[in-house]
Amino acid sequence: MARYKDAVCRLCRREGLKLYLKGERCYTDKCAVTKRAYAPGQHGNNKRKLSNYGMQLREKQKAKRFYGVLETQFRKYFEMADKQPGITGDNLLRLLETRLDNVVYRLGFATSRPEARQLVVHGHFTVNGGKVDIPSYLVSVGDVIAVKDKSKASPKFKELVEAAKATTPQWVSADAEKLEGKIVSLPTREDIDLPIAENLIVELYSR
Template structure:
C-alpha cells in the first residue's frame, strides 16, 4: 500500500496546526510549526484567502493525515458513516477512532499513530488474547488490547508509555493498566469527547457534491 514518506513536519505546516505526527518532538520548542508557522515552499509566507472548496479540501486532508488514511479508504469510511443513523461527522470520527492503530496510540503504547501502525503490523499486540496485525481492525466496546509478553521490552512501546504518562493522557472511553501492558476499550466516544481539530461539516459538504 502506498504511504507518504516525505517530511512529516511539512504536513503540519501545510495544514497550519499541529497534527502530532512525530511524538515527543511535537510537544517541544523544536516543533517545526512553532519555528515556521507558515506553509512550506517559496510562496508559503504569502497569505491567500482560501475559497470555500479550499477550506473543505484542507479539512479533509488534515483529518486523513492525522489518522494516516489514504483517499480510497477515507472515502469508504465516509460512505459507511453516511449510511448509519445519527450525525455523519460523529459516525466518521468513531470509525477512525476505533481503528486498532489509533486505539494503540490513544492507550499510550506508541508515541504516534504512524509508529502504532508499524507495531500492529509487526504483530506486537493481542486483542482479546488473539494476535491481530491489521492496523485498520475495528475495536469494539469491551475489547482488551494487550502488548505481547515478548514485546513489552520493545523501545517504541516503552517510549510511548513514557510520553503518555508524561502528558498525563486520560480518555473516559479507554482504561489502561501500564503495569500489565494492557488496556480496555470501554465504549464508543461521543463527538464532544473527541479532539476534532477540523471542520467536519466542511468534509461532509465536500463529499456530498
C-alpha cells in the first residue's frame, strides 16, 4: 500500500497553509508553517506568479494532501465523481469525505487524518459490527463506525473520551462515551470546511 513517507510538515509549507497533518502540534508554535511561512527548498522564499495551470495544480495537490491520497487513487476518485449525477467537484469532495479514515477523524477519534489512517490500518474500528482495516473504505448513510471492544480499554481511546471536544459536522453523529458514530447523511459542499477550490481541479482534469 503506497503512502507518503517523508516529512509531512514540508507539505504544509509547500501549500502555504496548515493541513493539520501532525495533530495537536499544528496548534502550537512548533508548527512548521508558523516558524517558516515559505515553501521548502533553497528557492522557497522566491515569490512567483502562478499560471492558470499552476493554480489548478496547486489546488489538486492541496486536496490530495489534506486527505492523504496519492495521484493514482485521486484520479480514480475524480473519474468516479465525473460519472455521478450532479456537480463533479462536489461529488469529488463528497467521496473524499466519506473515506473511513476521514470519517474517523471527523468523529473525533483521532487528532489528525494520518493518525486516523494508522488506527484504521491497525484494525481498531468496525463498520456495522464488522472489522474494516481499509482507510479508503467508503461509508454510506446509516453506517455505524465504532471502536472495537478490545481497543476501548487502551489509553489512547480513554484520552479521546476525556478530551473529546471536537465539534463533529452535521452529517455525522458521535457518541464519545460509547466510542461510536453514525453517518446521518452524505456531506454537502457546505459541510466541508476545507479551503479547496474544487472547480480548479475539475478544470485541470478536463484539459
